[in-house]
Amino acid sequence: MLQIQRLRQEPEVIIAGLKKRGIDATQTVNMLIELDGERRQIRHSLEDKQAQSNALAKEIGVFFKSGRAEEANELKAQTAQLKQEIKELNEKVSLLEQKEHDLLISLPNVPHHSVQDGKDEKDNEEVGRHGEIPLLHKGAKPHWELASDYNLINFELGVKITGAGFPVYINYGARLQRAMINFFLDENRAAGYTEYQPPHFVNAASGYGTGQLPDKEGQMYEMPVDGLYAIPTGEVPITNIFRDEIVNSKDFPIQSTGYTPCFRREAGSYGKDVRGLNRLHQFDKVEIVNITDPESSYALLDEMVAHVASLLQKLELPYRILRLCGGDAGFTAALTYDFEVYSAAQERWLEVSSVSNFETFQANRLKLRYKDADGKTQLCHTLNGSAMALPRVLASLLENHQTPEGIKIPKALVSYTGFDMIK
RNA sequence: GGAGAGAUGGCAGAGUGGUCGAAUGCACUGGUCUUGAAAACCAGCGUACCGCAAGGUACCGGGGGUUCGAAUCCCUCUCUCUCCGCCA
Secondary structure (H helix, E strand, C coil), X not given: CCCHHHHHHCHHHHHHXXXXXXXXCHHHHHHHHHHHHHHHHHXXXXXXXXXXXXXXXXXXXXXXXXXXHHHHHHHHHHHHHHHHHHHHHHHHHHHHHHHHHHHHHCCCCCCCCCCCCCCCHHHCEXXXXXXXXXXCCCCCCCHHHHHHHXXXXXXXXXXXXXXXXXXXXXXXXXXXXXXXXXXXXXXXXXXXXXEECCCCEEEHHXXXXXXXXXXXXXXXXXXXXXXEEECCCCHHHHHHCCCCCEECHHHCCEEEEEEEEEXXXXXXXXXXXXXXXXXXXXXXXXXXXXXXXXXXXXXXXXXXXXXXXXXXHHCCCCEXXXXXXXXXXXXXXXXXXXXXXXXXXXXEXXXXXXXXXEECHHHHHHCCEEECCCCCEEECEEEEEEEEEHHHHHHHHHHHCEECCEEECXXXXXXXXXXXXXX
């Protein structure tokens, strides 16, 4: 959520920024500023009346104590009118606050200045590329065929147990998956991250804190009996660890990582996008979350990008880095870099990581703050990224490393898998 | 699932109708003392909004009510803990 103070101070910057997302926010911003002014004015007179009422109550108390009941009763008569006025003003203020909040929450984050204008993924900028696209042998197969040939993943079994998009990993497939989770967690830990095992269900307050609620509840599996949601990403529980906290700036950057399964309804997906491991309802992901101050958040974003890049290099996978354009960036992000690995047999790029700086957008909802050098309480900057999402890494690993003899395991993983070849 | 207890500042914990935004202790920050540290002592120390400031307003789990006045009384919701049952 954007800060209303910022809207007041630099509305034109916000309007110009949101234009990059293809949104004309002029009307909303103007309405917000107007609502805010009105609210503050009414609030002022409300507080004025409250001050009067408090003063009267105090006087009455003094009179009663000193036994001057008559004088006290005289003052009492004066309070009725005030009380009524306070009640009315209070209702007005609440109404305005509600309207203001609803409107404010509808605005997405303002893109960073480096973000380009653009409509969708076709307008994203490639800012980096690494690794050779492998020339596969004749008869090379997409991962879903490999998964079946080597009995690594059984999609039909998942359909039987649960439904489409809930695969069952078997034997080498299951072990490879487990190895990758450990590999990613260890790499993140070595880079300074503290490891967490958070809950996989969250309450509504947490969903709101990271921005999934109120708009994106359609994306999450819901358990209405208990008021809980299955997490769509580890970002939700891990970031919410710090909700309503005033953290110590000495601890910056606060680096957290955790492995969680992720659950997404993915309503409306179809076709080749959902083939095999490309898009699932349940998948595994290791997430990294960072909290820091506004001064260092973009340097930290660069570090996160470098870290994720190093993971893909160790897995010997060709990848490219995209800076998302305004129209393709997520609602809460100011700047997002996507990592895509090349999936050689499908001959397409698959998104495996998304690294974002949310600036104060999440922190404002989370009430996540720190004290600056002057002792003033300020909103933190939050950042997060996948390091990494497993299924597509697995898909590209199977496709890129397949040989006529079997599938080779990258060196960095062998100590985790305990095998160097799937035959 | 059944029965009971409770929810107060970073934490612990007082406070049952009026000068309580809230005692006290711990933690934290600054200072004195010390070669340095510890201890001791002194001072400061919640959050948000409005205001140049003085200051004002709100907040004692959430919502509502009684009252001139509510952390304190009433209603309601949520959550936590203890005991019993079940159980990895």
